[in-house]
Amino acid sequence: MADKLLPEQIAKRLRREILRGALRPGASIKERDNAAELGVSRTPMREAIRILSLEGLVELRPSRSPIVADPTWKEVVDNLEVLKALELLSGELAVAHATEAEIDAAAAVQARMEELAPTTDEIDLFEIDMEFHSAIVRASGNPALAETHGTYLAKLWRARFLGSRIGRSQQRVFDEHNGIIQGLRDRDKRKVKVTISAHLDALRRQIRRHFDTNTRVGELQPGAPANAPEPAPNVK
Incomplete structure (x- = not known):
């Protein structure tokens, strides 16, 4: 090299x-x-x-x-709480400020994720997933917010990846991503915030299940408990 x-x-x-x-x-x-x-x-x-x-x-x-690094559950939770606050604020700002081109860009990332899901390496697919979240935050029109979000997204990289491997329906993830996009197109602030909140709460439960099997954010072990069915977010 x-x-x-x-x-x-x-x-x-x-x-x-x-x-x-x-x-x-x-x-x-x-x-x-x-x-x-x-x-x-x-x-x-x-x-x-x-x-x-x-x-x-x-x-x-x-x-x-x-x-x-091998962060504790408390360290992961602290970062998750900040990340959730940042993504909720980003969603609210994106409803008000995102251009159609920015919404289309996020939708294109999601479409690529769905297209490649059956054949793509899990890390490559995970990186596309993170790209989607970054696209939504960029659509907020606030570069300082996007920079801060990038920092916390990186801090949770491994925990999110391990959590994503624990039994959650891939289709549910796709539905939530598409729900966020539709909320942005409709300029529906409540729908966007409720869907983002449900999406990140599910992430927290996934990571918690990982910790139920592993004391720290170590390698996912065989036999990790599968996720229970998740309720769909109420956006009415």
Whole structure:
């Protein structure tokens, strides 16, 4: 791998290894060894690790190798509460300010997610899912809000991915995404906020089920409890 490789590209590769469990929570990330494996100098590797630490995926330690982060349930809940507040505010602002082009862009992301779902790698599909949420926030017309949302989206990356693997109906996710889009088209603030709230509350339940099987946000173990049927959000 050429040394000109951007740190963001290295971070993406390490991020995917963390999501897949190749780098488990608590595992040491040795800067020299990883740089040698990728054929890059230690400078871009160091910057990539810094990016992941800002996202909350990696924990930096003075005079020691960084490790893959393993947040507690309390830490995850704190971040989820902030994320929910940000997405609810984004939805409200998007109802008022989103252009038809911005709504169409979010709808195109969702259409791509549905089209690729049967054949796409689960991490690739998860990244499209996160792209959808980012598109809704960008449609708020508030760059500062979008930047803050990006920070918390990154902090919850692994927890959301693991939660998404626990038995929730993929069609329910699609229906909720499409409900948000329709609410934006109708300029229906209540529908958008109720659907976003239901969507993120379901996410919290999924992550909670993961914690019922694993003490921390470690690798999903076989036999994790499946989700109970979820009630549809009441948007009337």
